Amino acid sequence: MPPDAMDLDPPSPPSAPDAEPCNPCVHLLPYARDTNEPIAHFLQRLPPAQAALTAPAHLLPPWYWIANPHRSAYPAHPKDVPSFTREGAALLQAFRQNMASLGRGDYAVKEQLRECLQREIGEAAKRRGVTAGKWMLFPQVSEVNEVWRTVCEGVDANRLGTGAKVSTSGKEGDPARLICVYTRDFTDVEDVKRVLYALVQMGLVRADMPRGIMYKCDAYTYLDIYGNNEYGLRASVYSSKEMLGER
Structure with a gap:
């Protein structure tokens, strides 16, 4: 599986919507939020800014994860x-x-x-069913814990998409960390916009950001379509500057 593709298969539907919290990230424990784990405990247990202090980078998992506990947030069909x-x-x-x-x-x-x-x-x-995609945030390491906290609270409250992940280390010489905020269907433009607008309301994205943030789909990752690809496709399907400019 490509390293940045989020392996969150839709959970089986319950007898009543959202009757019990779900956690497609449970197979990623202990580096994901456990089912019913309080957000505060999860953030204290796995603070991303401090990850590099706990172990050498090559011994760390590449990501910490959180899944949306609301079953209704996920697509209806499993991916093939x-x-x-x-x-x-x-x-x-x-x-x-x-x-x-x-x-x-x-x-x-x-x-x-x-x-x-x-x-x-x-x-x-x-x-x-290969429709997952993600908005990408790049906070500085000095800000990543606070940004990650805001994202986790948004995921838990069903304000964002299916889940999120944060990198445990940055590229050499780059103090930024990557946070991916996932949506369930990159072809559902209205839902992609909804998550972007929520990030704006949370204070994580601004319309006047010089470069904005970009959105990529996992489908392109599975097909090895990245920047400067031979097909001339934009690796980033959407940009916040374009979407917020439409408002």
């Missing part, structure tokens, strides 16, 4: 990653062949093919 990756690989191969058949010009046709590829990947992801 093998089928999606097969379909996605076929779409990418067809795109490469179609592009190779065109000349140096044909820019309009090439852009149409690219838009078609993006749409078809989204349709395949939807069909196979």
Whole structure:
């Protein structure tokens, strides 16, 4: 599984909505919030800013996790990653062949093919339940505990998406930590916006941020589509500056 893909399969539906808290992250214990664990206890047990002080980086898990305890927050259908990756690989191969058949010009046709590829990947992801995506925050290590606390409280209160994770260490020479806030369906633009607006209301995102924050989908991760990819696809599906500019 790609390292940044969130393995949160939809829980089995209960007899009554949200009758009991669910925890798809339970298999990630002890580096995730346990079922019914108070937020304050979880944050005290695993403070991300102090992670590097507890063990060398190579002995730490890459992430600390929290899952939304509300079953209604999750998609209704389980994901089928093998089928999606097969379909996605076929779409990418067809795109490469179609592009190779065109000349140096044909820019309009090439852009149409690219838009078609993006749409078809989204349709395949939807069909196979591979719809998770995440907004990415990069707080400085001096701020990460407080930002993570706010995110965890939002996840627990069902104000955000299906869950979140925080990196336990930054890249060498980079004091920032990565926090991913997941939504259940990157093709559901209104839900993606809803989570972004909640982050704004929590004071974690501002419309006037110079670069804003970006949103990536796990479907692209499974297909190894990153920045500067050969298909000309934007690795980040959405940006906060674009979405907040629409308001």
